[in-house]
Amino acid sequence: MPVTGHVGNDPESCEEYGYGLGAPDGILVLKYRSANALAFGERRQDFLHQLYWSPDGPLATMHGSSVRFAGPGEAYWVARAVSCDVRAGDRQTVYRICVREVPPALAGLRAGPVTLDAEAARLIPAIARRTCDEATALAARRRILAGLGAPPALPAPAEVRGVGFALTVARALAHDPADPTRLDEWAERLRVSAKTLQRDFQREYGMPYTRWRTLLRLRAARVLLDSAPVTKVAHRVGYASASAFITAFAKEYGTTPGDYVARDASARTSPTAVRR
Incomplete structure (x- = not known):
């Protein structure tokens, strides 16, 4: 039988679904949803590999001063006992999947963005439901792991057929939102x-x-604002100045980055860092 339940003081902050726990082919799925930014960071000593995926926003990972993002159609893989700070923005759903097996395509990868095919993306929310039975979830687990792959670099033009040019560029750019490459330059590369x-x-x-x-x-800026000054965030996501960033942010969200952070802080009733 699956193990389900809520984690934390807020019953909507985290739902837990476990299937075949303790067995090599078991899976634990944690579904997070918060009005504020989420951060997953701890010194890990466990023996579980973890996959982070969000269907409705970017994920950022931080190693010291280095920041990487998981792009469209991607998740973030963290091998067992590897410490990694993974962050998501406000009002974002994040699935944290814990398994004991390493997919062959990810052998040797300690931490990094990975591709997630459409079927795997469909199955993850499907098994994070109380109505899902264990046999169905364990079969889905096999398909989810099979749907993971190491993301390629920008492919050769011959490898992109008809459509897919935008997705290719989007994945490359999502890893580094500050990349200044223009549309015509991307087109020339492809x-x-x-x-x-x-x-x-x-x-x-x-x-x-x-x-x-x-x-x-x-x-991407919304993911980082909770942990870095506005000027640093502005440069990290590709704005030449803090003023240009503040103008663009206010135009899109109706508030300045500073007010956005202050609102988030006042709305918090518990720390945003989630540790398990």
Whole structure:
């Protein structure tokens, strides 16, 4: 039988679903949802590998002064006993999946973004439900692990067929929102016209490249604002100045970054760092 329950003082802050716990093929799924930013960081001594995935926003990982992001269609893998600070923005759902097995495609990876195919992305929320039975969840676990892969670098043009140009660029840019590469420069790298790439962004995301990049940068900033000064965040996500960042942030969200952080702090009834 699956083990389910709530974790923390807020019954909606974390739901826990365990299937076959203690067995090599078991799986533990923790589903987090918070009105404020979430941070997962601790010195780990456990023997479980962990996968972090959010269907509705970016994840940032911090190692000292280095910050990396998981892009569209990606999750973040952390091997057992590896310490890693993973962060998500406010009003964001995060799934934390704990397993004992390493997928062959991720052998040797200590921590880093990984691709997550559409079927795996569908199955993760499906097993984080009270109505899911253990046999179904354990079968889904096998498919989820099979759906993980190491993300490739920007592929050669011949490897991208017809559509997929926007997704290729989006994944590369999401790893580093501050990347200043223009649409025409991306198109040149992929050996397609700028018009073709722009059209693919419109088809894939319903908006042009520059708008998509602006939203990416601002969403990434929301993940970081809780832990870094506004000026540092502005530069980290690609703005030349704090004033340009503040203007863009206020235009999109109706509040300045400083007021956003203050609102988050006053709304908190418990620490945002989640440790298990």
